Amino acid sequence: MSEAREYKYIGRRTIRPDGFDKVTGRANYGADLSLPGMIWGKILRSPYAHAVIKSIDSSKAEAHPDVMAVVTYQDYPAVSSGGFEPGDGPTDLCDLARNILADDKALYHGHAIAAIAARTEAAAEEALSLIDIDYEVLPPVMDVADAMQPGSPVLHEDLFTKGLAEQPEKASNIATRMELKKGDIEAGFAAAEVIIERDFYTPTVHQGYIEPHATTVRYDEDGQSMIWCSTQGHFDVRASTAKLLSMDLGKLKVIASEIGGGFGGKTTVYLEPVALMLSKKSGRPVKMVMTRDEVFRASGPGSATRSTVKIGAKKDGTITAMQAKLCFEAGAFKGSPMGPGCMTVFTPYDVENIYIEGYDVVVNKPKVAAYRAPGAPQAEFAAEMVINELADELNIDPIELRLQNAAKEGTQTVYGPKLKAVGLVECLEAAKNSPHYKQALAENQGRGLAAGFWFNIGGQSSVIINMNPDGTGTIVEGNPDIGGSRASMQLMAAEELGIDVSKLNPIVADTEHVPYSATTGGSRTTFATGMAVIEAAQDVVRQMKERAAAVWNVTVEQVDWSDGVAINTAGEDRLTAAEICQGADRTGGQISGRGNINARGAGPSFAVHLCDVEVDMETGKTAVVRYTAIQDAGKAIHPGYVEGQYQGGAVQGIGWALNEEYIYNEDGVMENAGFLDYRIPLASDLPMIDTIIVEVPNAFHPFGVRGVGETGIVPPLAAVATAVSDAIGVRMTNLPCSPPRVLKAIQDTA
Amino acid sequence: MTKTHVTTTINGEVTEFLCEPGATLLAVLRNELQLTGTKEGCGTGDCGACSVTLNGRLVCSCLVLGVEAEGAEIGTVEGIGGIDKLHIIQEKFLEHAALQCGICTPGLIVSTKALLAENPEPTEKEARYYLAGNLCRCTGYDKIIRAVMDSAEAMRGDA
Numbered sequence: 091m092s093e094a095r096e097y098k099y100i101g102r103r104t105i106r107p108d109g110f111d112k113v114t115g116r117a118n119y120g121a122d123l124s125l126p127g128m129i130w131g132k133i134l135r136s137p138y139a140h141a142v143i144k145s146i147d148s149s150k151a152e153a154h155p156d157v158m159a160v161v162t163y164q165d166y167p168a169v170s171s172g173g174f175e176p177g178d179g180p181t182d183l184c185d186l187a188r189n190i191l192a193d194d195k196a197l198y199h200g201h202a203i204a205a206i207a208a209r210t211e212a213a214a215e216e217a218l219s220l221i222d223i224d225y226e227v228l229p230p231v232m233d234v235a236d237a238m239q240p241g242s243p244v245l246h247e248d249l250f251t252k253g254l255a256e257q258p259e260k261a262s263n264i265a266t267r268m269e270l271k272k273g274d275i276e277a278g279f280a281a282a283e284v285i286i287e288r289d290f291y292t293p294t295v296h297q298g299y300i301e302p303h304a305t306t307v308r309y310d311e312d313g314q315s316m317i318w319c320s321t322q323g324h325f326d327v328r329a330s331t332a333k334l335l336s337m338d339l340g341k342l343k344v345i346a347s348e349i350g351g352g353f354g355g356k357t358t359v360y361l362e363p364v365a366l367m368l369s370k371k372s373g374r375p376v377k378m379v380m381t382r383d384e385v386f387r388a389s390g391p392g393s394a395t396r397s398t399v400k401i402g403a404k405k406d407g408t409i410t411a412m413q414a415k416l417c418f419e420a421g422a423f424k425g426s427p428m429g430p431g432c433m434t435v436f437t438p439y440d441v442e443n444i445y446i447e448g449y450d451v452v453v454n455k456p457k458v459a460a461y462r463a464p465g466a467p468q469a470e471f472a473a474e475m476v477i478n479e480l481a482d483e484l485n486i487d488p489i490e491l492r493l494q495n496a497a498k499e500g501t502q503t504v505y506g507p508k509l510k511a512v513g514l515v516e517c518l519e520a521a522k523n524s525p526h527y528k529q530a531l532a533e534n535q536g537r538g539l540a541a542g543f544w545f546n547i548g549g550q551s552s553v554i555i556n557m558n559p560d561g562t563g564t565i566v567e568g569n570p571d572i573g574g575s576r577a578s579m580q581l582m583a584a585e586e587l588g589i590d591v592s593k594l595n596p597i598v599a600d601t602e603h604v605p606y607s608a609t610t611g612g613s614r615t616t617f618a619t620g621m622a623v624i625e626a627a628q629d630v631v632r633q634m635k636e637r638a639a640a641v642w643n644v645t646v647e648q649v650d651w652s653d654g655v656a657i658n659t660a661g662e663d664r665l666t667a668a669e670i671c672q673g674a675d676r677t678g679g680q681i682s683g684r685g686n687i688n689a690r691g692a693g694p695s696f697a698v699h700l701c702d703v704e705v706d707m708e709t710g711k712t713a714v715v716r717y718t719a720i721q722d723a724g725k726a727i728h729p730g731y732v733e734g735q736y737q738g739g740a741v742q743g744i745g746w747a748l749n750e751e752y753i754y755n756e757d758g759v760m761e762n763a764g765f766l767d768y769r770i771p772l773a774s775d776l777p778m779i780d781t782i783i784v785e786v787p788n789a790f791h792p793f794g795v796r797g798v799g800e801t802g803i804v805p806p807l808a809a810v811a812t813a814v815s816d817a818i819g820v821r822m823t824n825l826p827c828s829p830p831r832v833l834k835a836i837q838d839t840a
Numbered sequence: 841m842t843k844t845h846v847t848t849t850i851n852g853e854v855t856e857f858l859c860e861p862g863a864t865l866l867a868v869l870r871n872e873l874q875l876t877g878t879k880e881g882c883g884t885g886d887c888g889a890c891s892v893t894l895n896g897r898l899v900c901s902c903l904v905l906g907v908e909a910e911g912a913e914i915g916t917v918e919g920i921g922g923i924d925k926l927h928i929i930q931e932k933f934l935e936h937a938a939l940q941c942g943i944c945t946p947g948l949i950v951s952t953k954a955l956l957a958e959n960p961e962p963t964e965k966e967a968r969y970y971l972a973g974n975l976c977r978c979t980g981y982d983k984i985i986r987a988v989m990d991s992a993e994a995m996r997g998d999a
């Protein structure tokens with residue numbers, strides 16, 4: 091990593107190459123493809139949160155003149171339980187199969203039971219009511235605390251808690267218990283002069299992408315079946331669907347449409363294996379699009395949590411012990427982000443004695459999906475709230491308290507590695523020096539600050555750069571562009587090749603045209619796929635030099651490459667990239683570079699957020715009046731889209747802190763499954779979101795890049811809740827800080 | 841069900857279609873006329889992804905029936921800017937990186953154009969309230985508002 095390197099392209103705010111299509115409406119998203127002969131699929135969903143499915147009779151639906159296929163769980167080849175890694179973390183294939191269409195039990199309101207394909211969308215919808223299902227309704231369990239009770243209704247008779255000293259004899263709703271520790275927690279608390287312990291609650295929330303899940307598919311008995319869909323990872327859609335339908339990977343092509351938001355929620359499959367089975371049975375292409383109601387009830391969401399955090403410190407601010415118990419709702423099937431929650435909860439702090447226990451618990455809600463830094467916002471919310479209370483208790487500025495205990499290079503994490511160079515201290519200093527922190531607060535206003543950590547991941551990425559005979563290049567990558575990543579790939583390729591961005595065209599290829607690339611998630615794309623771009627570009631440069639050497643009859647070592655031009659160091663000769671490409675037919679054929687990597691060394695990204703709110707004491711309504719998001723990007727490839735990630739993460743977090751929650755009735759039915767009642771932030775709810783990009787280079791990336799997409803949603807929960815608490819003088823430990831809750835808190839203390 | 845014959849003008853072109861009585865204008869635009877630039881985020885009037893103009897008025901096309909287009913002038917994103925020249929609003933959205941995934945963008949471009957036609961000099965607050973019906977989950981609105989304010993200034997400068 092040469093820190094002195096001067097960049098020509100990196101750091102520029104270029105116009106994104108896919109921008110024209112996206113501002114003119116030409117870009118094609120999941121629901122935008124129609125095929126000749128296409129019919130429509132619809133899903134019948136469970137009206138009960140918990141019920142045994144005794145029988146399904148679809149004969150009347152099948153007799154409907156417009157219905158061309160009906161599909162249930164029974165239509166799929168039997169799958170055996172066992173982990174496989176299609177996307178964002180391991181998935182149990184059995185669970186996946188039983189989530190896309192229920193087997194003998196409906197496990198949440200909205201759980202898919204059967205699917206119909208008919209000539210029109212309206213006919214498919216209408217025919218759903220012709221399917222007769224005999225249910226035996228069971229009591230639902232809707233809260234992690236209830237689900238952990240010994241007498242609670244049990245969702246899965248075959249679920250036995252993992253991670254206990256002794257294998258339990260009875261099935262329960264606790265899928266896994268895990269423990270992480272460092273040092274001696276008892277000694278840590280014994281050494282403390284102040285100890286604070288609090289309980290916290292965060293609700294079920296949705297990723298809230300504006301584009302519903304959508305797919306158009308065509309099954310082909312002999313040849314190549316095709317899936318077009320909105321996904322963060324089309325290779326993983328291929329893997330999951332091929333497994334469920336028992337197909338060879340090579341027989342299934344998945345094309346990633348443009349994607350209208352995902353935030354982790356489009357890292358799994360819901361519709362695709364169902365649509366493909368409907369297509370197989372009907373012999374016609376099938377299109378399926380979820381309604382918003384279905385998106386809320388049957389996709390996502392993010393885990394609700396109950397947690398307890400206990401922190402001990404000396405009077406001088408030295409933290410001596412940190413302890414947490416984190417209980418995560420997984421939804422209907424095991425696999426909440428409890429693990430990453432445990433691993434991130436205290437990582438911003440360099441503390442000797444830590445003890446963390448985590449529980450992954452099933453409840454009668456939709457199976458949770460990844461949501462931006464999965465697990466970290468809920469866990470770190472609890473930790474940061476206690477840190478802020480500790481700062482008040484010790485009468486130490488919250489930034490100073492954090493600086494005093496901040497994780498830095500060499501800090502031993504509780505989950506394994508020692509941290510390399512990280513930017514937490516730099517973010518805290520930037521917060522301290524920001525104009526925001528110096529602003530005075532007005533009446534009924536409060537301020538909150540919180541830090542946040544997320545690991546980021548690397549993983550497999552594949553890139554091909556095909557040089558064209560006129561010297562332009564096509565960058566072929568396999569990662570759906572969810573927030574401007576094509577622009578970053580273009581900038582990195584331009585930097586490495588010395589060829590102008592305008593001559594390089596990045597495309598997101600389908601599963602047939604580029605080797606496997608892991609899902610766009612974990613903030614990995616600019617980091618890992620960026621590394622693959624750099625490697626492919628270096629491969630192109632190597633070939634360019636070889637061709638020039640052949641033309642000049644010198645050795646490759648005698649050829650330099652600078653600014654897209656080959657230079658003969660043994661003479662005066664020059665050949666531009668365009669000239670070499672034009673003459674490629676005479677020097678050995680066309681030039682194409684490859685970068686197929688499994689990237690290691692993703693640099694973690696830390697952030698610090700500052701939030702000022704004003705609370706209306708009459709109504710309990712909170713307005714965010716000032717907000718600053720500060721985060722380490724390692725190196726910002728396209729600063730505009732880096733800022734965009736900070737702002738978007740901050741605002742999702744603000745929504746989580748202030749308004750968003752699934753509201754269930756006593757039967758386990760969600761009562762606010764629409765954007766009117768599940769209120770995500772509007773333009774009129776917000777101020778400008780100021781950003782500060784800190785750059786502490788990641789030593790493992792040629793340009794120093796760290797992923798930036800996820801960390802930004804971690805600090806806002808505690809930053810906002812602390813600001814509200816500061817304004818009203820009551821500590822808000824349960825989210826969201828919605829007007830009724832805040833008003834009640836004000837009234838209870840009055 | 842008997843379909844109704846509808847004659848309307850879309851982006852200045854006279855257009856005819858057959859329509860089920862219950863079909864929304866959004867469904868007609870997207871599924872019958874293949875004008876897929878107008879997006880569906882909710883179908884219940886809550887997200888603004890389906891924003892179009894109907895006789896110059898900004899509406900959610902998911903809340904308008906296809907048959908209501910009879911004799912009307914419809915404006916969609918496909919009628920704003922194009923191959924030869926983008927509209928200033930479109931240029932400003934690109935310049936300010938005001939889109940991430942881009943699914944909200946067509947609706948926001950249509951709404952911003954309607955805003956600036958009504959109020960060429962909006963304050964930030966007015967812009968935020970006018971666009972409150974257009975949800976964006978990716979950007980936090982900061983860059984969108986900057987693009988809108990900058991468009992307003994540039995369009996006033998052009999006039």
Ligand code: FES
Nearest residue numbers: 883885887888902
């Ligand atoms: S689709 Fe019309 S407002 Fe959402």
Ligand code: FES
Nearest residue numbers: 940941976977978
């Ligand atoms: S850019 Fe994704 S919803 Fe606005």
